[in-house]
Amino acid sequence: MNCKNCNNTLKASQKFCDECGAKIIQNRLKPKVIAHQINEQFISIDNKFFRTFIDLFRQPETVIVGYINGTRKKYIDVLQYFAISLTFAGLQVFLISTFFKDAIDADMLVLENLLGSISQDENTPFKTMDFDGINKYQTLIYIIGIPFSTTSTWLAYFIAGKRQYNFTEHLVLNLYYNAQIIIITVIISILLLVFGINYFIVSGIITVLIFAYLFYTLRRIFKTTFWYSVLYFLLIGASYVIITTVLSIISVIIVLSIALLIK
Incomplete structure (x- = not known):
């Protein structure tokens, strides 16, 4: 018998391929088999998804640094976890556009009236902001x-002299972190909207939690004191602003150059 994934020769008693690690599937696809796999991967309380989700709160360094160092069986693979989080994001878009659109439109109207009473400027940022468009392309964002x-994280820690992780390892860190905040953002935002909390209050609460969790995660991974963690956190913020500004300027230059060439 050969492995269906890598064609490695297997023994009849093997349950996993010793070459690629794939599980040996011998049963044909049936509803019972698919139901078992769904339960094993997503529903069972003792599965990789819940373990990864919980441990990214309890001990994020165990999940993230463990993956970087080669421990990759206990938790969901970083790309798979990020893909699952994007599914949650898609669910959020559907729920908000289907069940909460009227409530959000009402909150927007209240905000516009409030801004109008404070300022007569018709070009305030919130007046021109397209929340429907942002919501629609949330996954792409x-x-x-x-x-x-x-x-931003790689550059900040590189400048600070903490260079134990290379760029790809920072990518793993950011994928796990972003996946976690996407999932928790969906859960919290939907729950608060169900209870009728103002959409912009919800956004404010989530924003605070996002930054707090990033600070907590980086401190646990890099094992720094509180005040050093604050300095690194500020350096990451500055790096992010600089990077986005530079790329924005480059994008404008490219667009203008193309426009001039076309003319």
Whole structure:
């Protein structure tokens, strides 16, 4: 018998391939088999998804540094976990656009009236902001943000002299971190909206939690004191602003150059 994934020769008693690590599947696909796999991967309380989700709160360094160092069986693979988080994000878009659109539109109207009473400027940022568009392309925004956040953490710690992790390992860190905040953002936002909490209050609460969790995760991974962690955190923020500004300027230059060439 050969492995169906890598064609390695197997013994009849083997349950996993000793070459690629794949599980040996001998049963044909049936509803019972698929139901068992869904339960094993997502529903069972003692499975990789819940273990990964819980331990990324309890001890994020065990999940992230463990993966970097080669421990990759206990928790969900970083790319798979990020893919699952994007599924959650898609669910959030569906729920908000289907069940909470009227409530969010009402909150937007209240905010616009409030801003209008404070300022007569018709060009305030919130007036021109397209929340429907942001919500629609939320998944794409999450994906595009990964290179920016990865470059920011890598550059900040490189400048600070803490260079034990290379760029790819910072990518792993940011994928796990972003996946975790996407999942928790979906859960918290939907729960708060169900209870009728203002959408912008929900956004504010989530923003605070996102930064707090990033601070906590980086401190646990790099094992730094509180005040050093604060300095590194500020350096990451500065790096992010610089990177996005530089890339924005480059993008504008490229667009203008193309426009001039076309003319």
